[in-house]
Amino acid sequence: xxxxxxxxxxxxxxxxxxxxxxxxxxxxxxxxxxxxxxxxxxxxxxxxxxxxxxxxxxxxxxxxxxxxxxxxxxxxxxxxxxxxxxxxxxxxxxxxxxxxxxxxxxxxxxxxxxxxxxxxxxxxxxxxxxxxxxxxxxxxxxxxxxxxxxxxxxxxxxxxxxxxxxxxxxxxxxxxxxxxxxxxxxxxxxxxxxxxxxxxxxxxxxxxxxxxxxxxxxxxxxxxxxxxxxxxxxxxxxxxxxxxxx
Amino acid sequence: xxxxxxxxxxxxxxxxxxxxxxxxxxxxxxxxxxxxxxxxxxxxxxxxxxxxxxxxxxxxxxxxxxxxxxxxxxxxxxxxxxxxxxxxxxxxxxxxxxxxxxxxxxxxxxxxxxxxxxxxxxxxxxxxxxxxxxxxxxxxxxxxxxxxxxxxxxxxxxxxxxxxxxxxxxxxxxxxxxxxxxxxxxxxxxxxxxxxxxxxxxxxxxxxxxxxxxxxxxxxxxxxxxxxxxxxxxxxxxxxxxxxxxxxxxxxxxxxxxxxxxxxxxxxxxxxxxxxxxxxxxxxxxxxxxxxxxxxxxxxxxxxxxxxxxxxxxxxxxxxxxxxxxxxxxxxxxxxxxxxxxxxxxxxxxxxxxxxxxxxxxxxxxxxxxxxxxxxxxxxxxxxxxxxxxxxxxxxxxxxx
Numbered sequence: 113x114x115x116x117x118x119x120x121x122x123x124x125x126x127x128x129x130x131x132x133x134x135x136x137x138x139x140x141x142x143x144x145x146x147x148x149x150x151x152x153x154x155x156x157x158x159x160x161x162x163x164x165x166x167x168x169x170x171x172x173x174x175x176x177x178x179x180x181x182x183x184x185x186x187x188x189x190x191x192x193x194x195x196x197x198x199x200x201x202x203x204x205x206x207x208x209x210x211x212x213x214x215x216x217x218x219x220x221x222x223x224x225x226x227x228x229x230x231x232x233x234x235x236x237x238x239x240x241x242x243x244x245x246x247x248x249x250x251x252x253x254x255x256x257x258x259x260x261x262x263x264x265x266x267x268x269x270x271x272x273x274x275x276x277x278x279x280x281x282x283x284x285x286x287x288x289x290x291x292x293x294x295x296x297x298x299x300x301x302x303x304x305x306x307x308x309x310x311x312x313x314x315x316x317x318x319x320x321x322x323x324x325x326x327x328x329x330x331x332x333x334x335x336x337x338x339x340x341x342x343x344x345x346x347x348x349x350x351x352x353x354x355x356x357x358x
Numbered sequence: 359x360x361x362x363x364x365x366x367x368x369x370x371x372x373x374x375x376x377x378x379x380x381x382x383x384x385x386x387x388x389x390x391x392x393x394x395x396x397x398x399x400x401x402x403x404x405x406x407x408x409x410x411x412x413x414x415x416x417x418x419x420x421x422x423x424x425x426x427x428x429x430x431x432x433x434x435x436x437x438x439x440x441x442x443x444x445x446x447x448x449x450x451x452x453x454x455x456x457x458x459x460x461x462x463x464x465x466x467x468x469x470x471x472x473x474x475x476x477x478x479x480x481x482x483x484x485x486x487x488x489x490x491x492x493x494x495x496x497x498x499x500x501x502x503x504x505x506x507x508x509x510x511x512x513x514x515x516x517x518x519x520x521x522x523x524x525x526x527x528x529x530x531x532x533x534x535x536x537x538x539x540x541x542x543x544x545x546x547x548x549x550x551x552x553x554x555x556x557x558x559x560x561x562x563x564x565x566x567x568x569x570x571x572x573x574x575x576x577x578x579x580x581x582x583x584x585x586x587x588x589x590x591x592x593x594x595x596x597x598x599x600x601x602x603x604x605x606x607x608x609x610x611x612x613x614x615x616x617x618x619x620x621x622x623x624x625x626x627x628x629x630x631x632x633x634x635x636x637x638x639x640x641x642x643x644x645x646x647x648x649x650x651x652x653x654x655x656x657x658x659x660x661x662x663x664x665x666x667x668x669x670x671x672x673x674x675x676x677x678x679x680x681x682x683x684x685x686x687x688x689x690x691x692x693x694x695x696x697x698x699x700x701x702x703x704x705x706x707x708x709x710x711x712x713x714x715x716x717x718x719x720x721x722x723x724x725x726x727x728x729x730x731x732x733x734x735x736x737x738x739x740x741x742x743x744x745x746x747x748x749x750x751x752x753x754x755x756x757x758x759x
Contacts, residue, residue: 186735186756189495199494203735203758211737240753241742243536289493 129349130171132316134342135328139314142342148313149176150304151346152297153183153217155209157276159318162216164348169220171346172316179224180308181217182300182315183210185236187293191270194289195277210235236296244306248299252335256295261332268323269294294324298335301328305340312340320345368396368404371435371646372535375743378615379608379641379750380687381674385409389675394661397646397670400535401434405649405668406661409675411682411699413658417671419704423650424451433649433668435748437539438546439532440596441648445582445589448597448648448706455705458590461576462709465569471713474514475720481509482724490728495735498755499607506721507602514713515598516568517556522595525552529600536746553592569594601643602714604751606721609637611741611755612689613722614734619691624730627723634718635697640689642673642700644748673700729759 134140149172153160165181172179188209192202214233221229239245255262270290274282282290301324304313321328321343328343330336337343365387373382388395389409397407408417417423427433427441428449434441441449447458464470482502489501508526512519531537531545557574559565566575570591577587613620613633623629649668656663663669676699678686683695701708708714726732734741735756742753 185740186495189735189758190493193494199758203495207735207737235736235740237736237740237754237756238742241744243746246753292493 130168131347131349133345133347135320135325135344139342139344142312142340143314143344145312146176148178148180148305148308148310150300150308150313150315151179151181151217152300152315152317153181153213154317155184155188155206155213160213160216162219165213165216166220166223167348168316168346169217170224173221173224173226176314178308178310179221179232181221181233182297183213183217183233183235184293185210185238185296187236187296190292191273191290192277194270194274194282194286197277239299239307242307244303245299248303248307249296252295252298252302255332255334256291259332259334261326262298262335265323265327265332266291266294266298269321272322298324298327301337301341301343302335303338303341305338310340312342314342314344316344316346318345318347367392368398369407370398371400372745373645375645375745375750378738378741379611379743379752381642381672381678382645385645385672385675386678389679393659394663399433400436401539403433403668405433405670406663407646407670407672407675408658409672409679411676411679414671414673414676415703416658417650417669418702418706421451422653422656423669424653425449425455425650425706426451427649427651433651434539434542435646435648436535436537437542439542440546440549440593442543443546443550443589443592445585445587446593447586447590447709448593449589450586451705454586458573458582458586459705459709461572461581462569462590465572466709466711466713468712468716471716474510474713475716477513478506478510478717478720479724481506481513482721483728485509486724486728495756495758498610498757499603499752500754502721502725503603503607503610503755507599507606507717510717511599511602514568515556515570515594516560516565517570521555522552522599525549525595526600528552529596530747532596533600533748534746535748549592549595550588553588553595556595557587557591597710601749602717604643604749605637605641605714605718607751607755608641609634609718609722610725610732611734611738611752612637612640613726614732614757615738616689619689620726621730623691623722624726627727629691630719630723631715633691633722634715636689636691636693637718638700638714639677639683639693639697641750642677643750645672645674645750646670646748647672673702676700729757732757732759734758 134143151168151172189202189206192205193199217233218229221232256266267287270287271282274286274290301315304315365384369384373384376383393410395407396404398404408414426449428444485502485506489496512522528545528548531541560571560574565571573587573591576582623633647670649670652663652665652667654665680686701711735758744751744753
């Protein structure tokens, strides 16, 4: 398995086709262990189309011992209410977006031969039945109130999310509303091995997490990723059209 | 979820829950195929589980099944929880139990419970004010279902909220199924420390009000021993608030899942007591029920329960017994029948039963009067049911209004 990943990581490979980029050698080593991958999907931006979800899940299934998928939970509604939408509309839109991602992920897992695909697709709500997740979530909420690094990372992430839904710079009050979303996802980049009961785990996403990068690299004095926590940016190969256009 | 044909005795506790916080399917299976079924506890000990309502009533009313687990090697879920505390009302039988119950009973009658209505409503409104001005959607557990029982219980028992809140982890550890026996014993010891602080303060103040004050006063008069005072007071601390969280949270979910019945209650508030009874039938706050121990050999359905064996009675076995409740899986606030079975039977019939009813009636009425259109902000299948504690409760209930 690890060999396949290494081959796979070189550019323009044929099997799996994705480009994988890590932020540090430690993350690279964890990636090469290939024990567990958590594929993060995000709503609203139209990036995670069913075909891409299917390919990503197939890639995970092929190269890692275990594959789980995370789709954002009810906290995404706070980004929408922060951007001015009514709570009722925000919840309905969030639920619809999550349902689309969930259906795509479940179909993808099923087509990989997974007989219990629903158990492999998670949200911040479903993970709250796991003590490891709720303890970490409580911890990051506490540190958000007193650690400037955590606070800045979460607020900037919330601000970025808000910018995609409203014109101009979001106000601090809007950020207050939307910050629950990064806080709900932070446990997954700090200790996904504990949450998924594995020694090592790589969280993959289609782009770097920008303002959360200092936390991924362990720059906070209060919360940092465990030894088995990895992060990688995974992007699909360019389409034939994109290749032609250079 | 487990399939029915997956089960075989001895069963391993904890059991997988049914959908939406409903009873573990294994209970119905055991009721049908093994009415006296061996169950392995997390402690490694084996107990018997009876699941038919008539058998449960026998178990709870016959003196041959004792509540006295205050001895080394007694059956425990994990470790020495409050069933190991000497002098606690929960752990006494016969005349000793009756003597202490007599002291507490006046504080838990239906009319005594009803006197708390205004206080419960005041705390409910305070929390709902904060919820209404906070984030929407919000987590109903964090905003309402978890803090309300604690605040109300502190008032009933006459103790400072901060003092008790600091010991919440100890209360939770005592009901956890994934901690070590040493952790449980330490949590029990911590609760006894808190009990000692509270009793000391009440003695110093000469405070004989409320159930804890009544115990302190009775001890001063020589009606109960110092050990009984501490054991029973610590029991009231453990059971006073956390066991009310599950029905408040789970019941709210079930009501939102049955909007016609919820709307009927909102339109006609006199229906709330019926709704509360049905919630309590449909969802007991725990699964297995703490063990009793046989004091002599008993044979039930051809199974020999030997003296010294532990026996558990899941109240959901009784309240979902189709011989007594037609289509028990149907949530129906208009149901008739024995609507007290969730509180047990016999001398240990739940002391707080009337209080729980008043509490839930007031709490649901306040919640849905404030937010009549409250709805789940996530698919109902996403709700996270805690699997690591004795109680059945969702860890979160995201709601919108």
